[in-house]
Amino acid sequence: MPRTPVTVTVTGAAGQIGYALLFRIASGHLLGPDTPVRLRLLEITPALAAAEGTAMELDDCAFPLLSGIDITDDANTAFDGTSIALLVGARPRTKGMERGDLLEANGGIFKPQGKAINDHAADDVKVLVVGNPANTNALIAQAAAPDVPAERFTAMTRLDHNRALSQLAKKTGAPVDEIRRLTIWGNHSATQYPDIFHAEIAGKNAAETVGDEKWLAEEFIPTVAKRGAAIIEARGASSAASAANAAIDHVHTWVTGTAEGDWTSMAVPSDGSYGVPEGLISSFPVTTAGGSYSIVQGLEINEFSRTRIDASVRELTEEREAVRGLGLI
Numbered sequence: 001m002p003r004t005p006v007t008v009t010v011t012g013a014a015g016q017i018g019y020a021l022l023f024r025i026a027s028g029h030l031l032g033p034d035t036p037v038r039l040r041l042l043e044i045t046p047a048l049a050a051a052e053g054t055a056m057e058l059d060d061c062a063f064p065l066l067s068g069i070d071i072t073d074d075a076n077t078a079f080d081g082t083s084i085a086l087l088v089g090a091r092p093r094t095k096g097m098e099r100g101d102l103l104e105a106n107g108g109i110f111k112p113q114g115k116a117i118n119d120h121a122a123d124d125v126k127v128l129v130v131g132n133p134a135n136t137n138a139l140i141a142q143a144a145a146p147d148v149p150a151e152r153f154t155a156m157t158r159l160d161h162n163r164a165l166s167q168l169a170k171k172t173g174a175p176v177d178e179i180r181r182l183t184i185w186g187n188h189s190a191t192q193y194p195d196i197f198h199a200e201i202a203g204k205n206a207a208e209t210v211g212d213e214k215w216l217a218e219e220f221i222p223t224v225a226k227r228g229a230a231i232i233e234a235r236g237a238s239s240a241a242s243a244a245n246a247a248i249d250h251v252h253t254w255v256t257g258t259a260e261g262d263w264t265s266m267a268v269p270s271d272g273s274y275g276v277p278e279g280l281i282s283s284f285p286v287t288t289a290g291g292s293y294s295i296v297q298g299l300e301i302n303e304f305s306r307t308r309i310d311a312s313v314r315e316l317t318e319e320r321e322a323v324r325g326l327g328l329i
């Protein structure tokens with residue numbers, strides 16, 4: 001194995017997404033077949049035993065690329081030398097909990113984790129926040145890490161992107177790999193906006209190919225935006241394997257680059273593009289190359305899209321105000 005292992009930290013490693021994620025990281029799907037990985041698993045103390053069990057199973061796979069596993073309940077240890085930080089563990093909303101309570105509880109997780117990343121991670125660290133509310137949790141972690149370039153903090157809307165690809169493929173009968181340039185805008189929440197106006201199916205404009213604005217407004221958008229809730233209703237538990245798959249896709253694309261002529265969706269700190277207030281971690285169309293990403297510029301935004309992007313961005317602005325009010329950023 002010629003290359004030095006890359007340290008990958010997964011928080012909430014004993015949870016359901018963690019279980020679906022770790023084996024794919026260890027088998028090379030995150031960073032490719034030539035990059036050995038060292039896993040650092042962060043869990044709360046009561047879940048350490050379960051994380052140990054998962055680590056035993058990882059051992060039992062004898063993955064050639066897995067050079068070691070450390071398990072800890074200490075964030076400083078978990079992020080020491082890490083190049084890829086996958087922040088999955090979060091406080092779920094429980095009965096009777098208000099949104100403010102949820103933000104505050106997550107502040108107690110993401111603020112210290114951001115500080116630990118700031119103080120201990122590798123210089124090239126890339127952060128993906130999966131734990132909900134993902135965009136605002138990423139903002140909290142980022143604020144606690146002033147020495148890390150702000151653009152390294154991202155949140156996951158790739159699951160929404162993949163859901164949209166799949167729904168559009170079903171509607172049109174096109175294979176998913178013929179669909180390009182689809183975009184998720186805004187928050188990873190029910191206000192998100194999956195946009196097909198710039199998307200192409202086999203080189204033709206997707207919105208024109210579909211030619212059905214009623215389907216777009218009444219079926220496609222709500223199906224994608226409310227898919228998380230539909231999975232919970234059907235499965236009795238939230239998306240796990242598909243969320244893990246999207247986390248792999250997000251980091252893999254960030255590290256290896258988007259295909260020529262295509263883009264993906266990532267929630268990244270806004271530079272003011274498309275009227276999204278600077279600093280909000282909002283989903284945009286992005287291209288990636290050489291381990292960096294750029295927000296796609298110059299897209300024309302029609303009235304239909306503008307209203308929906310603005311609504312989701314408004315929600316993000318309110319979340320930012322709420323965590324500001326709580327002293328979390």
Ligand SMILES: NC(=O)C1=CN([C@@H]2O[C@H](COP(=O)(O)OP(=O)(O)OC[C@H]3O[C@@H](n4cnc5c(N)ncnc54)[C@H](O)[C@@H]3O)[C@@H](O)[C@H]2O)C=CC1
Binds near residue numbers: 014015016160239
């Ligand atoms: N952005 C997205 O597209 C998606 C986000 N999610 C979110 O991902 C998160 C994780 O989901 P699951 O794995 O299904 O949840 P889970 O409840 O099965 O696992 C979460 C794990 O995090 C751990 N944890 C809690 N606080 C921690 C801390 N301070 N440090 C380290 N670990 C901690 C818990 O002990 C638990 O093992 C949830 O917030 C969920 O809403 C889920 C699906 C999609």
Ligand SMILES: O=C([O-])CC(=O)C(=O)O
Binds near residue numbers: 132
């Ligand atoms: O609501 C949840 O916890 C799950 C979620 O984010 C999704 O499936 O998109």
